[in-house]
Amino acid sequence: MTSHVAAEVAGSYARPVYELANVSKYYGERGVVALEGVNLTLREGEFHSVIGSSGCGKSTLLKIMAGLTPPSKGRVVLSGTPVLGARPDIGMMFQQATLFPWRTTVQNILLPVEVREGRAAAEAAKQRAFSLLELVGLKGFEDTYPSQLSGGMAQRAAICRMLISSPNVLLLDEPFSALDEITRDFMNMELQRVCLEQNASAFLVTHSISEAVILSDIVHVMSVRPGRVVRSITIDLPRPRTLDMVTLPAFGNYVSQIRHLLDNGAGL
Amino acid sequence: MSEPALQARSDLAAAELGLTDTVWTEKVSWASQVPRWVSMLGLLVTFLALWQLVTSLGIVSQLILPSPLDTIIDLGFVGRNLISGDYMLVAFWVTAREVFWGFVLALAIGVSLGVLVGETSFGERAVMPYIVAIDTMPKLAFAPLFVAWLGFGIMSKVALAAFISVFPIIVGTAAGLHATDENARMLFRSIGASRLQTLIKLKIPSGLPQFFTGLKIAAISVVSGAIAGEFLGGGQGFGELIRVAASQLDTPRVFSLIIYLSLLGLVMFGTVSWLQYKFVFWHRTPDGVAKKASR
Numbered sequence: 001m002t003s004h005v006a007a008e009v010a011g012s013y014a015r016p017v018y019e020l021a022n023v024s025k026y027y028g029e030r031g032v033v034a035l036e037g038v039n040l041t042l043r044e045g046e047f048h049s050v051i052g053s054s055g056c057g058k059s060t061l062l063k064i065m066a067g068l069t070p071p072s073k074g075r076v077v078l079s080g081t082p083v084l085g086a087r088p089d090i091g092m093m094f095q096q097a098t099l100f101p102w103r104t105t106v107q108n109i110l111l112p113v114e115v116r117e118g119r120a121a122a123e124a125a126k127q128r129a130f131s132l133l134e135l136v137g138l139k140g141f142e143d144t145y146p147s148q149l150s151g152g153m154a155q156r157a158a159i160c161r162m163l164i165s166s167p168n169v170l171l172l173d174e175p176f177s178a179l180d181e182i183t184r185d186f187m188n189m190e191l192q193r194v195c196l197e198q199n200a201s202a203f204l205v206t207h208s209i210s211e212a213v214i215l216s217d218i219v220h221v222m223s224v225r226p227g228r229v230v231r232s233i234t235i236d237l238p239r240p241r242t243l244d245m246v247t248l249p250a251f252g253n254y255v256s257q258i259r260h261l262l263d264n265g266a267g268l
Numbered sequence: 269m270s271e272p273a274l275q276a277r278s279d280l281a282a283a284e285l286g287l288t289d290t291v292w293t294e295k296v297s298w299a300s301q302v303p304r305w306v307s308m309l310g311l312l313v314t315f316l317a318l319w320q321l322v323t324s325l326g327i328v329s330q331l332i333l334p335s336p337l338d339t340i341i342d343l344g345f346v347g348r349n350l351i352s353g354d355y356m357l358v359a360f361w362v363t364a365r366e367v368f369w370g371f372v373l374a375l376a377i378g379v380s381l382g383v384l385v386g387e388t389s390f391g392e393r394a395v396m397p398y399i400v401a402i403d404t405m406p407k408l409a410f411a412p413l414f415v416a417w418l419g420f421g422i423m424s425k426v427a428l429a430a431f432i433s434v435f436p437i438i439v440g441t442a443a444g445l446h447a448t449d450e451n452a453r454m455l456f457r458s459i460g461a462s463r464l465q466t467l468i469k470l471k472i473p474s475g476l477p478q479f480f481t482g483l484k485i486a487a488i489s490v491v492s493g494a495i496a497g498e499f500l501g502g503g504q505g506f507g508e509l510i511r512v513a514a515s516q517l518d519t520p521r522v523f524s525l526i527i528y529l530s531l532l533g534l535v536m537f538g539t540v541s542w543l544q545y546k547f548v549f550w551h552r553t554p555d556g557v558a559k560k561a562s563r
Contacts, residue, residue: 066458086460094451101550102473112459115469147550 017169017201018042018065023074025060034060036226038074042169042201047192049204049212050220050229051258057227058205059173065203066090066171079168088116091167093175097154099146099161106133106142109160116165125164132160135194152183159194170195170202177208185243188215192241209262213254214241221261231261334520339527342520346528356509360528363505366422366494367532370429374486378434382441386475387467396442403435408496415501424501429493433486440482444475477551480544487536491529 018041025035035057042048050058063069065076067083067090076083078090099108109129114122133139136156146154155176162170175191176184188211195202206212212219213235220229235254237245245251299307316336322328323335330338349356384391385399411428418424448471456466498507506529513521545552 063454068454068457086458088460090458092455092458094454096449096451098449098451098455100452100470100473111469115456115459115461115465145550 014043014045016041016043017046017079018203019075019077020065021075021077023061023064023071023076025057025064025069026072033226035064035071036228038227038229040220040229040232042203044201045199046217047195047202047204047215048218048220049206049216050222051206051209051212051262052222052227053207053224053262056222056224058222060227061222062171062173062203062205066092088112088165089168091162091165091170093155093158093162093170093172095174095178097146097151097158099149099154099157101146104143104145105138105149105157106130108146108157109133109164111161112165129160129164132163133157135197136160136190151179152187155179155187156190159191163194163198163200168201170200172202172204174206175204176211177206184211189241189243191215192239196240209255209258210246210251213237213251213258214243214245219254219258221258233257331517331519334523338520339523343524343527346521346524350528359504359506359509360532362422362503363494363498363507363529364532366425366429366497366505367491367536369422369426370494371433371487371490371536373426373430374434374437374490375483377430378437378482378486379441381434382438382479383445385438386442386445387471392442399435399438403439407432408500411497411500414497420502422503425494425497425503425505428497428501429490432493432496433490436482436485436489437479438482440479440485441475443482444478445471446475447478448474476544476548480540480548483540484537484544487540488533491533491536495529 020038020040023035023038024033026032027034038061040048050061052058060069064071065078065083067076067085067087078087099105100111103111106126106129109132110122110125113125130139130142133142136159138153138156138160141149141153141157146157149157158175172191176187179187191202192215194200204212204215216235219233219235221231221233222228223230233254237248237250237254319333319336323330323333334342346356350360351357381391381395381399385396386392408428410431411424414424414427414431418427445467452470452474453466456470461469494505495507495510497503498505499511502508506525510522510525510529513519513525
């Protein structure tokens with residue numbers, strides 16, 4: 001079975017997780033348009049990417065989706081409830097692992113639980129943290145401090161922290177772009193594995209075309225000034241994706257199609 | 269051709285050309301080859317020898333610069349006086365109390381104002397300019413005021429010591445609270461942390477290095493503040509002993525009193541450094557810092 005079939009089936013039956021309608025964002029008194037009329041629907045178990053050159057408002061879009069900044073216009077609904085602030089059913093990850101050096105790995109992972117439900121709840125969630133660490137291959141590093149972890153290991157720990165409260169959706173802001181390319185490819189495959197195992201819905205912001213294609217069911221290509229989605233491309237490649245797929249003609253077609261869109265107007 | 273044969277051929281070719289391994293020695297400076305304590309001791313001995321030479325040859329009058337020998341003899345005298353609990357020990361405790369309470373006061377005010385300035389936008393916008401303005405004033409000039417307000421007793425010295433050392437603590441605290449990484453703040457917001465939680469779990473721990481930098485500067489300047497207070501406002505502390513000895517041209521005494529006084533600063537600095545080592549354990553190894561920077 002290919003993901004084409006899966007996506008089609010998901011498209012017709014799967015429950016929508018995120019629904020964005022006409023989301024726009026203007027900055028300042030002169031109303032600089034950062035984002036204009038973004039419409040998209042993320043369904044359960046789907047992986048979407050947003051790609052665009054810097055300044056196209058993709059990080060703003062992610063912040064609006066996360067409830068960290070309000071939209072100027074439009075509607076964001078997550079799991080049937082409007083997003084009006086930070087939500088516990090969202091897991092976020094950033095370009096930097098943002099682990100705190102005064103906390104051990106497991107304490108870093110338990111931070112969201114500790115903040116939301118207190119120390120006792122964090123203590124109770126420890127077993128879950130251990131199994132997440134095992135899931136990402138960090139077993140045995142529970143009590144080490146982040147200074148002992150490599151860049152890739154730190155991002156794995158950040159994945160665990162994102163997953164600890166079983167979020168409905170993952171928002172990923174260029175999570176592996178600070179890693180070297182070999183590690184990044186590997187981490188992308190790990191991310192896919194984790195998402196498939198947890199049946200997680202994910203929304204990735206990236207500026208790497210091949211990363212977007214290899215990971216996503218749908219790639220949204222954004223233009224700059226105003227930031228808007230110029231085309232949403234369904235990636236019809238089988239799951240699980242492998243790194244070898246970059247050599248497939250279909251993969252190359254998707255990449256050149258997106259590059260074309262970015263070069264023609266979308267990028268400038 | 270097999271691998272060893274190839275190797276042998278290339279060796280042969282190298283030999284024909286008169287080539288050998290290009291092993292050469294990196295230049296290492298002489299100073300970095302000696303253990304640190306040897307360099308430090310060497311410098312001290314050279315310095316003392318020069319000092320002795322200058323004084324015993326009469327290049328500089330003994331009234332202006334005592335010989336190191338005289339100073340060491342007087343160090344012994346002051347040391348015996350201190351150990352026997354005589355008037356010098358009493359004076360030492362007076363100064364030590366001024367330093368201690370001055371530091372405690374500076375810490376309390378400095379942290380409170382630092383949090384106000386670093387955490388609230390009212391503090392940052394309205395209070396900070398005044399703090400900067402006062403910080404630029406010559407603070408010793410306030411000494412007569414403190415004496416007029418608080419009298420010739422210990423309080424006026426405590427106040428001056430605190431006044432002089434409070435600014436590095438304010439600046440260190442505020443800078444520490446501002447130093448929080450943008451992503452980290454976003455993460456805390458995304459997990460729904462309250463302002464107090466963000467302060468306690470994020471801003472305070474990540475600001476500790478800057479806070480301790482300010483505290484170290486304060487720990488040293490607080491001793492200067494107390495002594496300056498004694499110079500300008502009398503009292504019974506070490507500053508007064510120094511002033512009296514200097515007015516009698518007893519320079520060896522001045523030197524030995526200063527050396528014992530420096531113990532006070534050393535204890536203050538050492539205590540703060542130790543606390544930093546305990547609390548900011550993640551900055552301890554240069555290895556850890558390097559890793560953090562490279563990320």
